[in-house]
Amino acid sequence: QKEVEQNSGPLSVPEGAIASLNCTYSDRGSQSFFWYRQYSGKSPELIMSIYSNGDKEDGRFTAQLNKASQYVSLLIRDSQPSDSATYLCAGTRGGGSYIPTFGRGTSLIVHP
């Protein structure tokens, strides 16, 4: 079992809708969580980081962390075709190593 799990998708949403991306993790000691966006042929770029339970908003993006249930989610409001990409969820392993670990990514398609 991979430490960070994501549904590979594709998740298809119409333009203007809310896209909801989910991620679960197995290491209860994980402290930091990140969402990266990766366009085809490009490298990942950071969208959001979240460290404590609750919601964190940045523009059209909201990250949610629930440590008790061990899940992280990313909501994208007013989705645009330019949001079409693969979204990578990442966490840091516990036990003091804080080694980063990535999910395999969810492909998001926003259709006009």
Added chain:
Amino acid sequence: DVKVTQSSRYLVKRTGEKVFLECVQDMDHENMFWYRQDPGLGLRLIYFSYDVKMKEKGDIPEGYSVSREKKERFSLILESASTSQTSMYLCASSINRLYEQYFGPGTRLTVT
């Protein structure tokens, strides 16, 4: 802005060749990472370094070695390239392992 650069975007090598991939970051980050990314497998950590001359194995270190002689530079070495090492190689850096990573543009390596 953090800038992470990689020595080549595309590289073609023959089986058995020694291959050097270089990565340079300009933000005085302590931590640097090497990943490979393959379809369906996501990002996998090969090696990371948390200080000059310090290195730690990641999840798939076999067949690779690294060198960090200066803080800004982290090199990945394929001692004897094999076709199974054909992949996209991504370098990243972070100020602290608990924080976000910044990725270079990637090197697509083909071993024939």
